[in-house]
Amino acid sequence: MQINRRQILQGATALAGTATIGQPAFAQANPLQVGFIYVGPVGDFGWSTMHDVGRKRLEEVMGVAVKTTAVEAVAANDMERVATQLARQGHRLIFTTSFSFFQPTMRVAPTLPNVFFESATGTQTAPNVSLYNARFYEGRYVQGVIAARKSKTKTIGYIASFPVPEVVHAINTVMRGAWSIDPSMKIRVVWVNAWFNPGREADAARALIDQGCDVICAHTDSPAPLQLANERGVFGFGQASDMTRFAPKAHLTSSVNNWGDYYVERAKAVIAGTWKPGDVWGGLSSGMFRLAPFTNMSPEEVSEAERVRDAIATGRLHPFDGPITRADGTVAVPAGGRATDDQIRAMNYLYRGIDVALPS
Amino acid sequence: MTMFEAILLTIITASTPLLIGAIGQLVCERSGVLNLGMEGMMIMGAACGFAAAILSGNSYVGVLAAILAGMAMSLIFAILTLGLAANQVASGLALSIFGLGLSGVIGAPFVGAKRDQMAKLDLPVLTDIPVIGKALFGQDPFVYASFALVIGVWWFLARTKAGLVVRACGENHASAHALGYPVLKIRLLAILFGGGCAGLAGAYLSLVYTPFWSPGMTAGRGWIALAIVVFASWRPWRVLAGAYLFGGITILQLHAQGAGVKIPSQFMAALPYLVTILVLVIIMSRRGGQQTAPASLGTPFVPDR
Numbered sequence: 319m320q321i322n323r324r325q326i327l328q329g330a331t332a333l334a335g336t337a338t339i340g341q342p343a344f345a346q347a348n349p350l351q352v353g354f355i356y357v358g359p360v361g362d363f364g365w366s367t368m369h370d371v372g373r374k375r376l377e378e379v380m381g382v383a384v385k386t387t388a389v390e391a392v393a394a395n396d397m398e399r400v401a402t403q404l405a406r407q408g409h410r411l412i413f414t415t416s417f418s419f420f421q422p423t424m425r426v427a428p429t430l431p432n433v434f435f436e437s438a439t440g441t442q443t444a445p446n447v448s449l450y451n452a453r454f455y456e457g458r459y460v461q462g463v464i465a466a467r468k469s470k471t472k473t474i475g476y477i478a479s480f481p482v483p484e485v486v487h488a489i490n491t492v493m494r495g496a497w498s499i500d501p502s503m504k505i506r507v508v509w510v511n512a513w514f515n516p517g518r519e520a521d522a523a524r525a526l527i528d529q530g531c532d533v534i535c536a537h538t539d540s541p542a543p544l545q546l547a548n549e550r551g552v553f554g555f556g557q558a559s560d561m562t563r564f565a566p567k568a569h570l571t572s573s574v575n576n577w578g579d580y581y582v583e584r585a586k587a588v589i590a591g592t593w594k595p596g597d598v599w600g601g602l603s604s605g606m607f608r609l610a611p612f613t614n615m616s617p618e619e620v621s622e623a624e625r626v627r628d629a630i631a632t633g634r635l636h637p638f639d640g641p642i643t644r645a646d647g648t649v650a651v652p653a654g655g656r657a658t659d660d661q662i663r664a665m666n667y668l669y670r671g672i673d674v675a676l677p678s
Numbered sequence: 679m680t681m682f683e684a685i686l687l688t689i690i691t692a693s694t695p696l697l698i699g700a701i702g703q704l705v706c707e708r709s710g711v712l713n714l715g716m717e718g719m720m721i722m723g724a725a726c727g728f729a730a731a732i733l734s735g736n737s738y739v740g741v742l743a744a745i746l747a748g749m750a751m752s753l754i755f756a757i758l759t760l761g762l763a764a765n766q767v768a769s770g771l772a773l774s775i776f777g778l779g780l781s782g783v784i785g786a787p788f789v790g791a792k793r794d795q796m797a798k799l800d801l802p803v804l805t806d807i808p809v810i811g812k813a814l815f816g817q818d819p820f821v822y823a824s825f826a827l828v829i830g831v832w833w834f835l836a837r838t839k840a841g842l843v844v845r846a847c848g849e850n851h852a853s854a855h856a857l858g859y860p861v862l863k864i865r866l867l868a869i870l871f872g873g874g875c876a877g878l879a880g881a882y883l884s885l886v887y888t889p890f891w892s893p894g895m896t897a898g899r900g901w902i903a904l905a906i907v908v909f910a911s912w913r914p915w916r917v918l919a920g921a922y923l924f925g926g927i928t929i930l931q932l933h934a935q936g937a938g939v940k941i942p943s944q945f946m947a948a949l950p951y952l953v954t955i956l957v958l959v960i961i962m963s964r965r966g967g968q969q970t971a972p973a974s975l976g977t978p979f980v981p982d983r
Binding site for chain 1: 681684688834888897941944
């Protein structure tokens, strides 16, 4: 069942908390009710879409044992209310599926001790808050390698959403990958201050292409930048889902998210009474995401990309091995070292050599 | 293609939906009706336009469907505010929320569907003129329509008797009524015109700007179009300036970022709004605080017998 934010809002005000969203009250006792809160519309064809694919997978695998509710296009400052509302309707497991939902989740979780929260990314757990995320940076490294091979102007264009560590370390990793092929690679970054605004994402892509970027990486949720790359005859990567069909001539690969298996695992844990707060950060090897089939690349380029991908998946190559030097010249990780997960997740600096202003 | 040319082309694309939406809204407001349902009508245009274009395989069918969808939405608003004399602000907000939701339902089967961008005009010799050739003669039909609308609306409001009557309804509906003009009928037509333009602007988004459908894809452009009408102090030519100012600043800030200009992106994103406030302050102070809006704007009219 899908409902949007406004319907839940109406339910909240009209029925003052007693609303059961479209389901009979007697059904509450038996199946585990699982709530999903999305930051974008289910139809963004990216991030939120893939969480919803995960939700459907959960229903498919668990059958009548679960009952799911999804609330889409929720603003971060509205999340606490939506979560409270879901909890009142009997949802005992709630996935808050955005980077921007972590703080609200931490605020609302202590007030609802009987509900288990799962926040997609965050910096700490709580007795009833788990963290889960995928190591998308592993895919970004491969993107950098491919971009360095495909770019003629030696300039990557990066459409960034917000200057949060998840995005900052992704920019760093793309360049790490690109420099491993060609140290002269450069990057231009545009911050669009939105996860989802197709028009502005497309405008940003236009601006970057006009400035000479010929491989476009997007860290936003819509296929607009890739579609524009296709129109303008440059290359690009898909984000969150396989976006090949939006850009048959431009698409190189997409990072395809897969949350369903994790959702099944966690729902089973709640039913079995074994749910514990955890902190899962799955990489390419975990199956939490994969790279879509490489397209518009020569066989040599494909085999190189596959080699790098497999090296990362098996742990032979780590994108955050030292030395890592910050843009201001100070050393973050010395040679021979490796950034810890906490360091990666708190990364608020760009590497030396990336000449880009980082909004504070 | 030079950088200047490239930026100019992008600015035109970014400004066109704002311009089309705002010019329709201007006519509506000059007749005395404030329709805050802009965002809802625009996104309904985007959804219905895209759906119709996919189903029929023809972009122009899509455009027509978008205009009709915008008009249908505005008709709901007209029934509420003219027929039932409901509060215009509340009805408009409701229309926005309604449109965002309904468009999601209509568009749901078309999420992920793909279409090619609508063809641009290409006049062999003219588009080859350096610098301005492509900008002036190589645009999609919407761009020309937007300019035609501005000229048409200006001419209508400033040069025709019918336009004078529309303005009279907006300035003082009681007097217009006393003179024997059918205020409600005139306002209905103005509302429908505004709705049609909003739908057309929506079609531009889903057929040209980013040719796919996705819920919420207008991303606040309807509200910006409303702001532009205020910015323009209800004058057609200033709407043109306002739309291009908004579009221009948006694009220039993206370019500045890409070029590595060290100004916080949040500040640059807020710049168009800061400029709007500034312009409003200037306009108001030059007029000594005198009202620039149509005097009857937002007040329901109930004809006495």
